[in-house]
Amino acid sequence: MSEYKGILDHIDRYVELSDSEIEEFISILKTTRVKKRQFIVQPGFVSEYRNYIVEGAVRVFYLDDQGKEHTVIIAIEDYFFTDFYSYIHRTPAEYYAEALEDSIILQMKYEDVEKLCSRIHALSQYFRLFTERSMAYSYKRTISNISKTTEERYWEYVNKYPEIANRVPQYVLASYLGISPESISRIRSRS
Amino acid sequence: MSEYKGILDHIDRYVELSDSEIEEFISILKTTRVKKRQFIVQPGFVSEYRNYIVEGAVRVFYLDDQGKEHTVIIAIEDYFFTDFYSYIHRTPAEYYAEALEDSIILQMKYEDVEKLCSRIHALSQYFRLFTERSMAYSYKRTISNISKTTEERYWEYVNKYPEIANRVPQYVLASYLGISPESISRIRSRS
DNA sequence: TTTACTTCTTGATATAGGTCAAGCTATTTT
DNA sequence: AAAATAGCTTGACCTATATCAAGAAGTAAA
Numbered sequence: 389m390s391e392y393k394g395i396l397d398h399i400d401r402y403v404e405l406s407d408s409e410i411e412e413f414i415s416i417l418k419t420t421r422v423k424k425r426q427f428i429v430q431p432g433f434v435s436e437y438r439n440y441i442v443e444g445a446v447r448v449f450y451l452d453d454q455g456k457e458h459t460v461i462i463a464i465e466d467y468f469f470t471d472f473y474s475y476i477h478r479t480p481a482e483y484y485a486e487a488l489e490d491s492i493i494l495q496m497k498y499e500d501v502e503k504l505c506s507r508i509h510a511l512s513q514y515f516r517l518f519t520e521r522s523m524a525y526s527y528k529r530t531i532s533n534i535s536k537t538t539e540e541r542y543w544e545y546v547n548k549y550p551e552i553a554n555r556v557p558q559y560v561l562a563s564y565l566g567i568s569p570e571s572i573s574r575i576r577s578r579s
Numbered sequence: 580m581s582e583y584k585g586i587l588d589h590i591d592r593y594v595e596l597s598d599s600e601i602e603e604f605i606s607i608l609k610t611t612r613v614k615k616r617q618f619i620v621q622p623g624f625v626s627e628y629r630n631y632i633v634e635g636a637v638r639v640f641y642l643d644d645q646g647k648e649h650t651v652i653i654a655i656e657d658y659f660f661t662d663f664y665s666y667i668h669r670t671p672a673e674y675y676a677e678a679l680e681d682s683i684i685l686q687m688k689y690e691d692v693e694k695l696c697s698r699i700h701a702l703s704q705y706f707r708l709f710t711e712r713s714m715a716y717s718y719k720r721t722i723s724n725i726s727k728t729t730e731e732r733y734w735e736y737v738n739k740y741p742e743i744a745n746r747v748p749q750y751v752l753a754s755y756l757g758i759s760p761e762s763i764s765r766i767r768s769r770s
Numbered sequence: 771t772t773t774a775c776t777t778c779t780t781g782a783t784a785t786a787g788g789t790c791a792a793g794c795t796a797t798t799t800t
Numbered sequence: 801a802a803a804a805t806a807g808c809t810t811g812a813c814c815t816a817t818a819t820c821a822a823g824a825a826g827t828a829a830a
Contacts, residue, residue, distance in 0.1 A: 450722050458726040460718050473715040505707065509700040516696065516707035519714055524664040526717040527651050531641050533724040534757030535649040538817065557777065566725030568818055573779050729787065748807065759788055764809050 391419060394466050395440050395494055402517045403510040413511065416500035422487040429485035434478055435471035437495035444491020445552075447560055448483050459564035462488075464552055488556055538567045542575050582610060585657050586631050586685055593708045594701040604702065607691035613678040620676035625669055626662035628686035635682020636743075638751055639674050650755035653679075655743055679747055729758045733766050 392414055399405060405413065419442075422428055428446065429435045439446070441463055448461040448469050460483060463469040474481040475498055505512040532541055542565060546553045553561060562569040583605055590596060596604065610633075613619055619637065620626045630637070632654055639652040639660050651674060654660040665672040666689055696703040723732055733756060737744045744752060753760040 450726065452726055456726070458722055460722060472711070472718055476711055476715055505704065509703065512700065512703045512707055513696065516703055516710065519707065519710045520663070520667055523710055523714055523717065524667055526714065526721070527663055529721060530717070530724065531649055531651060533721065534755075535641065535643055535647070559777070564725075569778075570780085570819080571817060574817095577779075750807070760808075761789080761810085762787060765787090768809075 391442055391492070392417065392494070394442055398440075398466060398518075399511075399514050403514045405508070405510055409508050409510065412504060412508065416496050416504060418495045418497075420493050420495055422491050422493065424487055424490050426487045427484055428487065428493070429471050429474070429481050429483060431482055431484065432480050435474035435481045435483075435485075436497055438468060438470050438475060438498070438501060439485070440468050440494040440496075441465050442492040442494055444493070445488040445555060446485055446491060446493070447488055447556070447564075448485045449563060450483050457563045458566070459560055462552055462556055462560065462564055464555065488560065533566065538565070538571055539575050541565045542567060542572060582633055582683070583608065583685070585633055589631075589657060589709075590702075590705050594705045596699070596701055600699050600701065603695060603699070607687050607695060609686045609688075611684050611686055613682050613684065615678055615681050617678045618675055619678065619684070620662050620665070620672050620674060622673055622675065623671050626665040626672045626674075626676070627688055629659060629661050629666060629689070629692060630676070631659050631685040631687075632656050633683040633685060635684070636679040636746060637676055637682060637684070638679055638747070638755075639676045640754065641674050648754045649757070650751055653743055653747055653751065653755055655746065679751065724757060729756070729762055730766050732756045733758065733763060 395417070396410065399413075418437075420428075422444075428439060429448070431451070443465055445462070445464045446469055447459050447463070448471065449457045449459040451457055461467075461469045469485060471481040471483045471485065473479070474483075478498065501515075505515060532544060536544065542561075545561070545565060558572055559569045562572045565572075586608070587601065590604075609628075611619075613635075619630060620639070622642070634656055636653070636655045637660055638650050638654070639662065640648045640650040642648055652658075652660050660676060662672040662674040662676065664670070665674075669689065692706075696706060723735060727735065733752075736752070736756060749763055750760045753763045756763075758766075
């Protein structure tokens, strides 16, 4: 059904699955609806799922000892999110995943993904190739974080992801870029 | 031979390869010796290889328009490095990879890795699992970059990787952590 | 349509940490 | 072992950006 179209297209960009493989894959997907402000992952609980967003927006953030939030991931349609460390190592999550809007997500359990990846070579390839691309992107974010000014980081993000920047609250963007909300406000007013 | 022991052990931590698969894998490895300060990857050229360090130390860094260096990866024995974006997308590298010591590295070409991963399910699994772990680590570095003070980042690194911190020049560590060398010097003298 | 949250803006102030400069100390190289 | 190069330290200064505070503007709820 149309609810799986997005994720199947996503897979299709990397590998080809047979019809029966697609069926097997779909069988491990659980569709979940979450309301705005609802938590999908919480510190203390293992992040059981890899989550794919069919519709809506989610952020993953870390709450430090001073009560400050630091956003690691901002995800909209066609993005994946999870507390990756918790998901892989089966340890309690350190991050929150919070719906920024009412959302529909597809959830796949760690064991199910691993089982399927062991059985279906193409699926393993898919996650490998996709994760390698995420990794390359992650290096770029790191470079940006350590080498650019707040203003440069802000405009870089806004130019690269205008739809996301317009869609999420500014304080979320601020905590993603490691900038104070006030500074973002000033950067915007300056232009 | 012993030169392959490290990488085979590395693989062994994730998956089991048959003897013939091991042989196939070894056949795509090229052993290269590089001298201190030699470049293994340079902007403008495609980063052809995934590189594994048998012995020595290497850093990957970005040179910005103001001539400042920003280190993305510091790698010693049993680590991989490459300009990942260039390697995956076959586009000219943006980073330098520079030997910090005389080093012995194992190089595997993109096409060879892809061909083998298509043929050998376990190898695909290996790279998938390993990259997923790298990814989880990468999020931690991001959090650290956007949420911690320079001093916290410095001590965090030194405690986590004391051997590396003692082995590489301080300006390299500084450019990895996004701190000025002077500040690192002051942080150290303060303790 | 008033009340109450939530988010954003603006101003005043403080400070972490960068930059510049100069000298010092190692470590290579000749 | 002298010369040269590379790396580290220290001091003085400066600026980008955080923090604090208070109000304005949106948005949702009652």
